[in-house]
Amino acid sequence: MDSFSGGDLASASSGRDEEAVRIEDLHKSFGELEVLKGVNLTARKGDVVAIIGGSGSGKSTMLRCINFLETPTSGRIYVGGEHIAMREDGTPANRRQLERIRTRLGMVFQSFNLWTHRTLLENVIEVPVHVLKQSRAEAIEKAQSLLKRVGLGDKADVYPAYLSGGQQQRAAIARALAVDPDVMLFDEPTSALDPELVGEVLTVIRDLAAEGRTMLLVTHEMKFAREVADHVVYLYQGRIEEQGAPDQVFDAPKSERLQQFLMSIN
Amino acid sequence: MSDLLNMLGLAQSAELLSLSPPGWGGNLLRGLLNSLQIAFGAFGMGLVIGLFGAYGKLYGGPILRDLLAVYTTVIRAVPELVLILILYYLGSDLINKVSEAMGYGRVEISGVVAGIWVLGVVQGAYSIEVLRGAIQAVPPGQIEAARAFGMPPFMLMRRVTIPAMMSFATPGLANLWLIATKDTALLAIVGFSELTLETRQAAASTRAYFTFFLAAGALYLIVTLFSQVIFGRIERWARRGQPSLRGGTR
Ligand SMILES: Nc1ncnc2c1ncn2[C@@H]1O[C@H](COP(=O)(O)OP(=O)(O)O)[C@@H](O)[C@H]1O
Numbered sequence: 006m007d008s009f010s011g012g013d014l015a016s017a018s019s020g021r022d023e024e025a026v027r028i029e030d031l032h033k034s035f036g037e038l039e040v041l042k043g044v045n046l047t048a049r050k051g052d053v054v055a056i057i058g059g060s061g062s063g064k065s066t067m068l069r070c071i072n073f074l075e076t077p078t079s080g081r082i083y084v085g086g087e088h089i090a091m092r093e094d095g096t097p098a099n100r101r102q103l104e105r106i107r108t109r110l111g112m113v114f115q116s117f118n119l120w121t122h123r124t125l126l127e128n129v130i131e132v133p134v135h136v137l138k139q140s141r142a143e144a145i146e147k148a149q150s151l152l153k154r155v156g157l158g159d160k161a162d163v164y165p166a167y168l169s170g171g172q173q174q175r176a177a178i179a180r181a182l183a184v185d186p187d188v189m190l191f192d193e194p195t196s197a198l199d200p201e202l203v204g205e206v207l208t209v210i211r212d213l214a215a216e217g218r219t220m221l222l223v224t225h226e227m228k229f230a231r232e233v234a235d236h237v238v239y240l241y242q243g244r245i246e247e248q249g250a251p252d253q254v255f256d257a258p259k260s261e262r263l264q265q266f267l268m269s270i271n
Numbered sequence: 272m273s274d275l276l277n278m279l280g281l282a283q284s285a286e287l288l289s290l291s292p293p294g295w296g297g298n299l300l301r302g303l304l305n306s307l308q309i310a311f312g313a314f315g316m317g318l319v320i321g322l323f324g325a326y327g328k329l330y331g332g333p334i335l336r337d338l339l340a341v342y343t344t345v346i347r348a349v350p351e352l353v354l355i356l357i358l359y360y361l362g363s364d365l366i367n368k369v370s371e372a373m374g375y376g377r378v379e380i381s382g383v384v385a386g387i388w389v390l391g392v393v394q395g396a397y398s399i400e401v402l403r404g405a406i407q408a409v410p411p412g413q414i415e416a417a418r419a420f421g422m423p424p425f426m427l428m429r430r431v432t433i434p435a436m437m438s439f440a441t442p443g444l445a446n447l448w449l450i451a452t453k454d455t456a457l458l459a460i461v462g463f464s465e466l467t468l469e470t471r472q473a474a475a476s477t478r479a480y481f482t483f484f485l486a487a488g489a490l491y492l493i494v495t496l497f498s499q500v501i502f503g504r505i506e507r508w509a510r511r512g513q514p515s516l517r518g519g520t521r
């Protein structure tokens with residue numbers, strides 16, 4: 006059952022043995038439709054795991070099961086070694102535990118999902134101040150430096166609707182960073198952007214990868230995945246069809262489906 | 272001043288409307304105050320019912336949803352005058368039954384409380400629909416983002432859903448408020464001394480129907496105009512962060 010575990014490959018990055026996220030035998034159905042058919046995956050601290058695959062292969066669903074935005078049909082999810090308690094029907098058994106774990110997972114969505122009635126600064130301090138009960142002054146200071154870091158230092162008091170998609174997504178990354186997450190979850194962060202805005206967002210993510218952030222990144226940007234990922238996972242119809250180091254997955258794919266997928270993308 | 276009034280033949284009206292007896296102005300203002308008190312209370316009660324009801328309709332179990340559907344359908348189907356009579360007599364009957372059962376004897380029910388209860392139940396049914404629509408109009412991604420960051424449900428409602436839905440809800444709620452102010456006039460039927468009843472009494476005693484009903488109309492109009500200003504402000508605040516359709520400045 007553990008044959009699909011990424012452990013053997015991820016441990017190649019030595020000194021990062023502590024596990025950040027572990028997915029065990031994850032199944033997820035929407036009614037009749039079985040979208041995930043037993044996924045096993047482990048990401049260790051500092052890993053950048055890129056998840057690739059065709060549209061509808063279950064990438065988003067897998068990512069969203071980690072923080073229970075989707076409730077798994079069966080399987081086990083561990084974050085930082087802690088099992089997320091789950092009932093028979095897949096719903097979280099302990100709301101407080103889940104909420105605590107969720108604050109450790111910084112999620113970045115395809116469609117940004119900033120709170121439109123709040124300025125960028127208010128978006129970034131929202132969770133630190135209200136969920137994590139940090140002091141407002143401290144949160145503001147940190148938020149300003151995060152906004153500066155993603156190149157939005159001068160936009161702190163602007164509402165999201167007045168910004169480009171690329172700017173909104175960078176603000177959303179700042180919001181995710183504000184909780185100082187153990188793991189960042191990116192669901193196609195550049196797919197909703199005009200081509201000329203993709204680069205600025207990738208630059209920010211590249212920077213995070215370089216500083217050793219643990220990230221699970223669903224993406225269609227193959228060049229980028231190859232560049233930043235330690236480990237690449239190819240999902241096909243709800244199963245991990247192939248995984249490995251980027252060179253191996255992109256240059257010497259074993260699976261025929263992965264070969265076809267890579268051809269179709271280029 | 273008095274010359275001018277004399278010239279226009281309005282001196283008599285001014286006397287009738289003067290705030291101190293024998294003028295009836297004081298009675299009218301007291302009536303207005305009662306009307307506003309009831310409207311305010313009923314609107315507030317409607318909001319509370321509306322918020323819980325809307326959440327119940329959206330996220331509640333099947334039994335709760337059915338009960339709420341019956342409530343909103345019945346209230347919106349029956350003419351308000353009939354509802355007021357039913358709710359008023361039902362309410363006072365129930366309270367008296369309870370109080371007699373506990374050995375207190377009959378109780379005098381305050382007109383304001385009765386008015387708020389009656390109109391609040393009516394307002395609640397409409398509020399549920401306004402707020403349900405507004406909640407559904409909130410982009411799901413914004414709620415999802417809050418959940419993904421570990422926000423507990425009640426905080427999520429307070430910090431994300433309610434502020435985000437405000438811009439969708441304010442026009443409907445402004446309407447409900449104006450309806451509430453005018454529905455208070457219907458309470459005259461159960462003998463409650465709000466503005467309309469006070470006006471009728473003043474008019475009947477003095478035979479100056481035109482003067483008093485015109486004055487009452489003016490008071491209702493002032494309330495409406497004032498409310499529009501307030502709700503305009505609320506709406507502008509609720510729409511912060513949304514570029515105006517006309518374009519232009521932030
Ligand atoms: N909430 C949902 N209800 C029903 N079907 C869904 C839902 N979310 C996703 N699906 C289906 O699950 C499959 C996988 O979706 P998804 O994980 O979004 O794929 P990907 O992100 O790889 O494109 C698709 O066939 C999609 O239609």
Ligand SMILES: [Mg+2]
Pocket residue numbers: 064065066193
């Ligand atoms: Mg997807």
